[in-house]
Amino acid sequence: MTEKTLFRKIIEREIPADIVFQDERVTAFRDINPQAPTHILIVPNKAIPTVNDVTSDDEHTLGHLFIVAKKLAKNEGIAENGYRLLINCGVHGHQEVFHLHMHLVGGKPLGRMLSNNTR
Ligand code: AMP
Numbered sequence: 001m002t003e004k005t006l007f008r009k010i011i012e013r014e015i016p017a018d019i020v021f022q023d024e025r026v027t028a029f030r031d032i033n034p035q036a037p038t039h040i041l042i043v044p045n046k047a048i049p050t051v052n053d054v055t056s057d058d059e060h061t062l063g064h065l066f067i068v069a070k071k072l073a074k075n076e077g078i079a080e081n082g083y084r085l086l087i088n089c090g091v092h093g094h095q096e097v098f099h100l101h102m103h104l105v106g107g108k109p110l111g112r113m114l115s116n117n118t119r
Pocket residue numbers: 006017029030031032033034041087088094095096097098
Protein backbone atom coordinates (compact mmCIF):
# COMPACT_ATOMS: atom_id res chain seq x y z
CA MET A 1 0.00 0.00 0.00
CA THR A 2 1.30 3.49 -0.84
CA GLU A 3 2.12 5.92 1.95
CA LYS A 4 -0.72 8.35 2.77
CA THR A 5 -0.03 11.95 1.82
CA LEU A 6 -0.16 14.67 4.46
CA PHE A 7 -3.40 15.89 2.92
CA ARG A 8 -4.95 12.40 2.95
CA LYS A 9 -4.23 12.31 6.70
CA ILE A 10 -5.96 15.70 7.09
CA ILE A 11 -8.95 14.52 5.00
CA GLU A 12 -9.27 11.41 7.19
CA ARG A 13 -8.79 13.56 10.33
CA GLU A 14 -5.73 11.63 11.42
CA ILE A 15 -3.90 14.91 11.88
CA PRO A 16 -5.50 18.22 12.87
CA ALA A 17 -6.30 21.04 10.47
CA ASP A 18 -8.74 23.94 10.39
CA ILE A 19 -11.25 22.28 8.04
CA VAL A 20 -13.76 24.81 6.68
CA PHE A 21 -15.66 22.52 4.29
CA GLN A 22 -15.93 18.82 3.52
CA ASP A 23 -18.23 16.72 1.36
CA GLU A 24 -17.91 13.38 -0.43
CA ARG A 25 -15.56 14.75 -3.10
CA VAL A 26 -13.61 17.64 -1.61
CA THR A 27 -12.04 18.86 1.65
CA ALA A 28 -11.01 22.48 2.29
CA PHE A 29 -8.84 23.68 5.16
CA ARG A 30 -6.81 26.76 6.07
CA ASP A 31 -3.19 26.81 4.96
CA ILE A 32 -0.83 26.43 7.92
CA ASN A 33 1.40 29.21 6.51
CA PRO A 34 -1.07 31.73 5.05
CA GLN A 35 0.17 34.11 2.35
CA ALA A 36 -2.83 36.44 2.70
CA PRO A 37 -5.72 37.05 5.16
CA THR A 38 -7.62 34.22 3.44
CA HIS A 39 -5.57 31.23 2.33
CA ILE A 40 -7.53 28.00 2.01
CA LEU A 41 -6.49 24.76 0.33
CA ILE A 42 -9.23 22.92 -1.57
CA VAL A 43 -8.28 19.30 -2.01
CA PRO A 44 -9.98 16.43 -3.85
CA ASN A 45 -10.56 13.57 -1.42
CA LYS A 46 -9.11 11.29 -4.10
CA ALA A 47 -5.31 11.48 -3.92
CA ILE A 48 -4.35 12.68 -7.39
CA PRO A 49 -0.62 13.53 -7.09
CA THR A 50 -0.34 16.35 -9.66
CA VAL A 51 -2.21 17.91 -12.57
CA ASN A 52 -0.14 15.59 -14.79
CA ASP A 53 -2.01 12.64 -13.24
CA VAL A 54 -5.51 13.98 -13.95
CA THR A 55 -7.78 11.80 -16.11
CA SER A 56 -11.21 12.35 -17.61
CA ASP A 57 -12.63 10.39 -14.64
CA ASP A 58 -11.64 13.36 -12.47
CA GLU A 59 -13.58 15.99 -14.43
CA HIS A 60 -16.54 16.06 -12.08
CA THR A 61 -14.43 16.32 -8.94
CA LEU A 62 -12.10 18.96 -10.38
CA GLY A 63 -15.02 21.05 -11.60
CA HIS A 64 -16.41 20.80 -8.08
CA LEU A 65 -13.23 22.44 -6.73
CA PHE A 66 -14.31 25.66 -8.49
CA ILE A 67 -17.84 25.49 -7.09
CA VAL A 68 -16.43 25.06 -3.56
CA ALA A 69 -13.89 27.86 -4.17
CA LYS A 70 -16.65 30.23 -5.21
CA LYS A 71 -18.76 29.39 -2.12
CA LEU A 72 -15.81 29.72 0.25
CA ALA A 73 -14.81 33.07 -1.30
CA LYS A 74 -18.32 34.31 -0.58
CA ASN A 75 -18.23 32.93 2.99
CA GLU A 76 -14.88 34.63 3.57
CA GLY A 77 -16.24 37.96 2.30
CA ILE A 78 -13.67 38.21 -0.50
CA ALA A 79 -15.84 37.42 -3.52
CA GLU A 80 -16.62 41.00 -4.48
CA ASN A 81 -13.06 42.35 -4.33
CA GLY A 82 -11.63 39.25 -5.98
CA TYR A 83 -9.09 36.61 -5.15
CA ARG A 84 -6.66 34.19 -6.76
CA LEU A 85 -7.01 30.46 -7.38
CA LEU A 86 -3.83 28.60 -8.16
CA ILE A 87 -2.59 25.07 -8.56
CA ASN A 88 1.12 24.32 -8.46
CA CYS A 89 2.42 21.37 -10.48
CA GLY A 90 5.75 19.63 -10.09
CA VAL A 91 9.21 20.97 -9.34
CA HIS A 92 9.13 24.12 -11.48
CA GLY A 93 5.64 24.88 -10.19
CA HIS A 94 7.07 24.67 -6.64
CA GLN A 95 4.57 22.00 -5.60
CA GLU A 96 5.42 20.86 -2.07
CA VAL A 97 2.63 18.41 -1.30
CA PHE A 98 2.01 15.79 -3.98
CA HIS A 99 -1.74 15.58 -3.52
CA LEU A 100 -3.34 17.96 -6.02
CA HIS A 101 -4.81 21.04 -4.36
CA MET A 102 -6.17 24.46 -5.27
CA HIS A 103 -5.07 27.50 -3.26
CA LEU A 104 -7.79 30.11 -2.60
CA VAL A 105 -5.94 33.30 -1.67
CA GLY A 106 -7.40 36.74 -1.02
CA GLY A 107 -8.34 39.43 1.43
CA LYS A 108 -5.79 41.98 0.17
CA PRO A 109 -4.50 43.16 -3.23
CA LEU A 110 -2.30 40.32 -4.46
CA GLY A 111 -0.23 42.13 -7.05
CA ARG A 112 0.86 40.67 -10.34
CA MET A 113 0.70 36.92 -10.78
CA LEU A 114 4.48 36.39 -10.95
CA SER A 115 7.31 38.56 -9.70
CA ASN A 116 9.39 40.20 -12.43
CA ASN A 117 12.63 38.47 -11.45
CA THR A 118 11.63 34.99 -12.52
CA ARG A 119 13.27 34.91 -15.97
P1 AMP B 1 2.09 23.61 -2.71
O1 AMP B 1 3.41 24.33 -2.70
O2 AMP B 1 1.18 24.10 -3.77
O3 AMP B 1 2.26 22.11 -2.71
O4 AMP B 1 1.38 24.03 -1.36
C1 AMP B 1 1.42 23.27 -0.19
C2 AMP B 1 0.79 24.10 0.89
O5 AMP B 1 0.48 23.26 1.98
C3 AMP B 1 1.71 25.21 1.43
O6 AMP B 1 1.10 26.48 1.21
C4 AMP B 1 1.84 24.87 2.91
O7 AMP B 1 1.87 26.01 3.73
C5 AMP B 1 0.60 24.01 3.15
N1 AMP B 1 0.69 23.07 4.26
C6 AMP B 1 1.71 22.23 4.55
N2 AMP B 1 1.41 21.51 5.64
C7 AMP B 1 0.16 21.88 6.03
C8 AMP B 1 -0.71 21.49 7.09
N3 AMP B 1 -0.34 20.53 7.99
N4 AMP B 1 -1.91 22.10 7.21
C9 AMP B 1 -2.27 23.05 6.33
N5 AMP B 1 -1.50 23.46 5.30
C10 AMP B 1 -0.30 22.88 5.15
